[in-house]
Amino acid sequence: MALSFIKKVFTFGKEKPAEEQAPEASQTKVLEAEPGPHSHEEHLPLASDPAFPEQLDIAGAAPAADAVEPSEDAEDAAILPAAYQIGDLGVIPLSLLEAEAEAEPETPAKETPTAKTPPSVSSGDQAADEAPVFDASHDEVTDIRPEEISGAAEEGQTVPPQPISLLGGETPGGVAEDAPLRDADGEDASKTQPLLPKGFATTAKTTEAEPIAPYPKLTWFQRLRAGLARTSSQLTGQISALFTKRKLDDDTLQDLEDLLIQADLGVETAMRVTDTLASERYGKDVTGEDVSRIMASEIAKVLKPVAKPLQLDLTHKPHVILVVGVNGTGKTTTIGKLAAKLSGAGLKVMVAAGDTFRAAAIEQLKIWADRTKSEFIGTKLGADAAGLAYDAFEQAKAKKCDVLIIDTAGRLQNKAELMAELEKIVRVLGKLDPDAPHTVLQTLDATTGQNALNQVEIFRNIAGVNGLIMTKLDGTARGGILVAISAKHKLPVYFIGVGEGVDDLEPFEAEDFAHAIAGLGQ
Template identity: 80%
Template sequence: MPAEVAPEPKLSWFERLRRGLARSSSSLSDSIGGIFTKRKLDDDTLQDLEDVLIQADLGLETAMRVTDALASGHYGKDVPGEEVRAIMSAEIEKVLAPVAKPLELDLSHKPHVILVVGVNGTGKTTTIGKLAAKLTAGGLKVMLAAGDTFRAAAIEQLHIWGERTGSPVVSSKLGADAAGLAYDAWEKAKEAGSDVLIIDTAGRLQNKAELMDELAKIVRVLGKHDPEAPHTVLQTLDATTGQNALNQVEIFKNVAGVNGLVMTKLDGTARGGILVAISARHKLPIYFIGVGEGIDDLEPFAAKDFARAIAGVA
């Protein structure tokens, strides 16, 4: 009789995050190790470190924070790599702590409308499905709206998530007016007594004026039902895009009133540091991060865990 293969033990979220950010952290660790081998901390070392941190997409502000903290009390001394990483982790955590906030839903005026926006390929529809799973598991009544009327695959994908999470889906024919669909979805959610309505939107490049105008129209139309809607405008960001993400946030914030972020695909890149640069510049809440395709691979953002994982601190 063949021996049974024991299932792999389920990893903790921090361990999954650490593995997901391994490319980002190992790249940083290697560079830091190269700088601090047999060198005392002087101006050249600090400049080299600042350059490495900027190349890792952490941003100038955070790079300067780390080098300033390191210079204070360590200048002219030998500094072990572990100590550099510990200081880096602490400074990154200070940048991230103010934006690591839970997603709060105001259910005094149902439905709480969540509009999900972003450029093509950032994982909007998958994020919506995972978010619906979290909310329904918490006992909330969720309705989904397939506002990406350009792609049959997106509509189909949302219906699959609807079935998986027990959430009804409002959809229309391919090419239908997305703002009209959002308007109808709000009425259906109100009628059904839904706690939350999550609206998908077509991926749009931030430099396509007509698509950005359509997004602004969706926001205006929802406001006719409820002046506060959409209550949450979540932008999904693909970690692999690096510096482009900074501009994407700026433009979507201006057009759609983005007030929260979700960072996806952190497990496939060495550019996870961009989340730190975005936090330093835009100071928008980061509600969730994703490190995989599984339904439980979207988790609330925790500043300390992320800082430790990217700095390579166990």
């Protein structure tokens, strides 16, 4: 029966018109079936699912009417396990097998004890009893008894189970060397052949992937340097050009000041640099390197007072961190990264999906919560964010969480609404603890430049921002703006985001940042 089952797999839908043979037709049916004995979930257990073996029994049971059309004989009634029906491969039409069989003489496959041609159909009526059996790891279909496969082995000889092959002609490793896989039109399908899941093999000629040399992971400073390369190379290039064979005079100082302002560093910092340069080198020859050094030192002086660790008052249970900022600046991602750091350090963290305007934001935070083993609280789309914040605070207290981090929406398009919402969140949290939220963090996207200055102004007024995190400093960042913001607002800068990964959040270091902007080493 096993072979007839395979034939069933391979011929499923063959009699139907071409368009109906598309995998979609058979897949949709199963996927859309009501949950039941043959629902999608039951057919696709995780390999590690302990329930997996029992579920496999289903494949040998009578077919569910809603899953597969009943067919003429009992053998044909075997339900195709979903593993065959869905996924990129879909159902393999018999024409493929026939094409392969025709192609066989031209493409002799290696001598192998395994099948060279599709299995012949065995007779027998053990259909229902001999449903395919998957091993626990879902690696192989072991119901294909090699002795039933033509040319497989001598009668009675035991041949270890082989990975199921879409076409014959396997090498012992499971992949034939020469036989091209043909699609229904007789075309070499190797170009379109998808990557096969584990446990499948194909005769399609596959190009061996070049072994990929392990890519050295850049240090965070290298990523910061790379992210700030645009700012720094533009600056240093222009500075070198400015000071080539020129003594330091009023004109060059003015030009330098303009350059620094254009790089978003702000008037105040630009003047600090030119004043220091003038006091040290006026009337003398100056190199671009001299200027870069002085620039780095002056920038570091601006940044040092704001480069502070994020203070957690763990006498509060929880310490509440409200995260605000324009949408897309990296709030949710940063919350995930913070949660990872905190829970990694053994603190109990809860994250609250207060951005109730975007379903994806709630989902995204839930994923981060799972990933960082944090408690999660969310509500339905469009629900009152302040109500969620209140519930989150109560639950975090009840669960004795150390830290509660609340995500918020950031649509500046509707400033009045946003303002009202954030104010309400702060007010409501204050009812449970007059000091809450204990930290109001604003995320700033380093690629936005000057606009970030206005964003701080707005959110500081709305939500009482008392700390900053600049994200996306690994991209084509315009990091100069952080210097201008620091000079103006003097708000602590706790961390910088240097990538999308969970570990890509670094404590803010004034010297390193200043050096990266000036194009100097760490």
